[in-house]
Amino acid sequence: MMGFVSLIQNEWMKINSKRQSWFFYLFLITFVLLAGLIIFFFLKSLADNIGAADFTNYMNTAFGIFITIYMMVMGAQIITDEYRDGTIKQLLIRPAGRAAILGSKYVTLLLLLLATYAILYVFSLLLGTILFGVDNSGATPGSVLGGILYQLPGLVFFVTLSFFMAVVFKSLGLAISISIVANFIGGVLTGLLSKYEWSKFIIFANTDLTVYSKNTLISSGARPFKEGMTLGFSLTVIVVYVIVLYVLANWIFARRDVQ
Numbered sequence: 001m002m003g004f005v006s007l008i009q010n011e012w013m014k015i016n017s018k019r020q021s022w023f024f025y026l027f028l029i030t031f032v033l034l035a036g037l038i039i040f041f042f043l044k045s046l047a048d049n050i051g052a053a054d055f056t057n058y059m060n061t062a063f064g065i066f067i068t069i070y071m072m073v074m075g076a077q078i079i080t081d082e083y084r085d086g087t088i089k090q091l092l093i094r095p096a097g098r099a100a101i102l103g104s105k106y107v108t109l110l111l112l113l114l115a116t117y118a119i120l121y122v123f124s125l126l127l128g129t130i131l132f133g134v135d136n137s138g139a140t141p142g143s144v145l146g147g148i149l150y151q152l153p154g155l156v157f158f159v160t161l162s163f164f165m166a167v168v169f170k171s172l173g174l175a176i177s178i179s180i181v182a183n184f185i186g187g188v189l190t191g192l193l194s195k196y197e198w199s200k201f202i203i204f205a206n207t208d209l210t211v212y213s214k215n216t217l218i219s220s221g222a223r224p225f226k227e228g229m230t231l232g233f234s235l236t237v238i239v240v241y242v243i244v245l246y247v248l249a250n251w252i253f254a255r256r257d258v259q
């Protein structure tokens with residue numbers, strides 16, 4: 001167990017030693033700060049009618065797509081960088097075992113996802129409190145956090161997809177491209193197949209869990225893809241797809257020759 005934790009710590013240090021990680025955190029903080037100042041100084045009508053939680057909710061909506069793309073890039077890069085830097089040989093001949101190595105990379109990605117949303121949530125809430133005060137007549141810190149929790153399972157799938165593609169193709173560009181294209185056209189594909197009852201089992205029909213929230217600030221009034229679909233159903237579909245992708249990635253990684 002301690003060996004696995006050490007692998008995770010090593011992966012965490014490698015990720016946070018990369019410039020793009022700090023650039024992305026700086027990007028988030030800078031643009032949240034700019035958005036807050038623009039609203040405070042130039043959009044007085046809006047500033048007078050929102051509180052810290054409302055501002056945090058706006059930031060989560062505005063930057064959600066950037067976090068999604070960033071996480072898909074990191075999901076692919078955590079694998080492909082090993083091939084690019086020639087360190088894959090050292091990894092695959094370590095006594096820890098290939099399953100443990102791949103598992104540590106995947107767990108590190110999930111921790112990175114949580115950390116990134118935590119940075120966005122905490123900084124937006126603090127800045128919003130300073131600029132707009134605490135007014136819970138609209139959104140509340142709890143409802144914003146709930147909205148993030150509804151988003152996470154679907155994002156975990158796309159991160160896993162990027163991770164899987166990187167294991168299969170060993171190409172950063174290909175893994176990212178396939179994942180981003182899938183993210184953007186998945187909804188269109190599902191819509192085209194919506195006349196079939198089995199379409200509810202397509203992963204893209206289940207990644208948006210916000211539609212199940214009774215809070216309209218989270219769901220925006222959206223409805224599930226098909227009548228009868230529930231939060232439990234969509235979560236189960238996501239979990240099955242994630243497990244299948246991860247098991248396949250582990251199987252491929254375990255049998256790959258060291259060259």
